[in-house]
Amino acid sequence: MDAANPRADQAARAANSRLVHDFGLLIKAATRLEQRIDTALRQECGIGHTMFEVLIRLCRDTDEQVSQRALADDLTLTSGGVTRLIDRMEEAGLARRVPSRADRRSVLVEPTDQGRAVFLRAVDVHARVVERYFVTPVPHDDYTRLTGSLHEIHRALRDGTD
Numbered sequence: 001m002d003a004a005n006p007r008a009d010q011a012a013r014a015a016n017s018r019l020v021h022d023f024g025l026l027i028k029a030a031t032r033l034e035q036r037i038d039t040a041l042r043q044e045c046g047i048g049h050t051m052f053e054v055l056i057r058l059c060r061d062t063d064e065q066v067s068q069r070a071l072a073d074d075l076t077l078t079s080g081g082v083t084r085l086i087d088r089m090e091e092a093g094l095a096r097r098v099p100s101r102a103d104r105r106s107v108l109v110e111p112t113d114q115g116r117a118v119f120l121r122a123v124d125v126h127a128r129v130v131e132r133y134f135v136t137p138v139p140h141d142d143y144t145r146l147t148g149s150l151h152e153i154h155r156a157l158r159d160g161t162d
Helices: 006-015 018-045 049-059 068-075 079-091 113-135 140-159
Strands: 095-099 107-111
Touching: 018 049, 018 113, 049 068, 049 079, 049 095, 049 107, 049 113, 068 079, 068 107, 079 095, 107 113
Parallel strands: none
Antiparallel strands: 095 107
């Protein structure tokens, strides 16, 4: 350590703190897992992870049509980002926009039959990658605690006010 520069020493301690390190591990693991999922989905199904996330939301309830605004909120995308994404999904034949019967100003999105078929293939690919890199490396009891803790973190972030 540089005794002549106490701020450098303080910064080094902060950069090597347990909280910074542990959160970094979480982010790196999540990012690498998402990259593995995205690569497998692109190779085997022709869609990326974000399109898969849209299809999850569109296929979750057979009677529900989802607004682009709800998709943007669910995926933490801008309205322009979700518009471009749905444009690409329409071009690929995976989804279609339909007018809302309840509100003429709203446009809803629904999966096509092709979108449902691609989604069903993608679910298998996704499950295989998640099982290999998220479930298998963790002992069963630890996995249960991990997923319980992730639920609590999600709840705190969702319900918390800043």
